[in-house]
Amino acid sequence: MTIQWFPGHMTKARRQIEGKLKLIDLVIELLDARVPLSSRNPMVDEILKDKPRIVLLNKADLADPAVTNEWVQFFKKQKLDALPIDSISGSQVQEILPRSKQLLKHKIDAQLRKGIKPRAIRSLIVGIPNVGKSTLINRLAGKKIAETGDKPGVTKAQQWIKIGTEMELLDTPGILWPKFEDQNVGIRLAATGAIKETLINLDDIAFHVIRYFLKEYPERLNERYGIEEVPEDLSDPNEIVNIMEEIGQKRGCIKRGGIIDLEKTSSIILREMRAGTLGRFSLETPGEDT
Numbered sequence: 001m002t003i004q005w006f007p008g009h010m011t012k013a014r015r016q017i018e019g020k021l022k023l024i025d026l027v028i029e030l031l032d033a034r035v036p037l038s039s040r041n042p043m044v045d046e047i048l049k050d051k052p053r054i055v056l057l058n059k060a061d062l063a064d065p066a067v068t069n070e071w072v073q074f075f076k077k078q079k080l081d082a083l084p085i086d087s088i089s090g091s092q093v094q095e096i097l098p099r100s101k102q103l104l105k106h107k108i109d110a111q112l113r114k115g116i117k118p119r120a121i122r123s124l125i126v127g128i129p130n131v132g133k134s135t136l137i138n139r140l141a142g143k144k145i146a147e148t149g150d151k152p153g154v155t156k157a158q159q160w161i162k163i164g165t166e167m168e169l170l171d172t173p174g175i176l177w178p179k180f181e182d183q184n185v186g187i188r189l190a191a192t193g194a195i196k197e198t199l200i201n202l203d204d205i206a207f208h209v210i211r212y213f214l215k216e217y218p219e220r221l222n223e224r225y226g227i228e229e230v231p232e233d234l235s236d237p238n239e240i241v242n243i244m245e246e247i248g249q250k251r252g253c254i255k256r257g258g259i260i261d262l263e264k265t266s267s268i269i270l271r272e273m274r275a276g277t278l279g280r281f282s283l284e285t286p287g288e289d290t
């Protein structure tokens with residue numbers, strides 16, 4: 001599996017962000033709480049350099065809360081303040097301003113000591129496509145500013161949006177790219193809907209999802225599909241395909257001649273997983289190989 005990504009786009013995106021960095025005090029790095037590393041640009045430190053930064057683990061409403069907690073600790077060790085949020089309901093979004101002020105406290109205090117009234121913190125949201133940048137901008141602004149959608153690559157058009165009196169946000173987010181060369185990253189991003197399904201074989205994505213759920217959340221597969229036994233050897237692809245076929249059989253995905261329709265089965269698994277029918281889940285944990 002290879003995903004084509006024109007290197008020229010990366011250079012252009014990087015230059016655009018570097019141009020904006022000069023205008024701002026703070027970067028808000030948006031990651032998907034279910035896949036914080038896979039949804040992270042591998043060159044982000046190099047691109048953002050020493051610009052103060054807070055990390056937001058977005059879509060935390062969909063992620064496994066225990067694993068999200070582990071990620072918060074992981075980022076803390078890297079001296080990064082990570083905050084789980086849900087941009088749709090707005091849960092924890094109100095924490096962004098106090099955390100930003102805390103991060104820039106030395107600068108704000110220095111201004112106050114000189115008798116200067118601190119100006120609004122200028123910030124920029126950065127993240128890969130479909131991570132929720134526009135949804136967060138709209139939530140912070142309290143109105144619809146940016147175009148949102150569930151298809152990757154919708155964000156377009158720049159001005160400062162006032163977030164109360166203490167923060168201003170650039171209305172156009174910085175678009176980063178994920179680590180495409182890693183097959184696991186591609187699969188996890190396709191599983192969470194961050195990259196177009198057409199780029200990766202549906203069966204491949206569902207295969208990896210089922211294997212992960214068998215390992216981490218077997219009880220969910222039992223509840224939903226009646227999968228009572230977890231195969232001993234999860235590294236054996238046959239075992240995983242057997243489980244997928246069992247699901248297909250139960251869901252009536254049968255082709256002519258009694259053959260299980262794996263593509264239809266995969267499509268059902270992915271749809272139900274994304275709709276939350278299989279419960280809240282994370283597809284990677286800190287320390288695990290990505």
Ligand SMILES: Nc1nc2c(ncn2[C@@H]2O[C@H](COP(=O)(O)OP(=O)(O)OP(=O)(O)O)[C@@H](O)[C@H]2O)c(=O)[nH]1
Nearest residue numbers: 059086087130131132133134135149152153154155
């Ligand atoms: N459940 C949940 N869904 C979210 C959250 N934030 C965004 N979404 C959904 O994720 C999808 C992508 O959100 P956008 O705000 O369009 O993402 P974006 O990063 O601006 O995407 P591009 O325009 O492609 O760069 C939409 O369907 C949103 O409704 C969240 O916190 N929780």
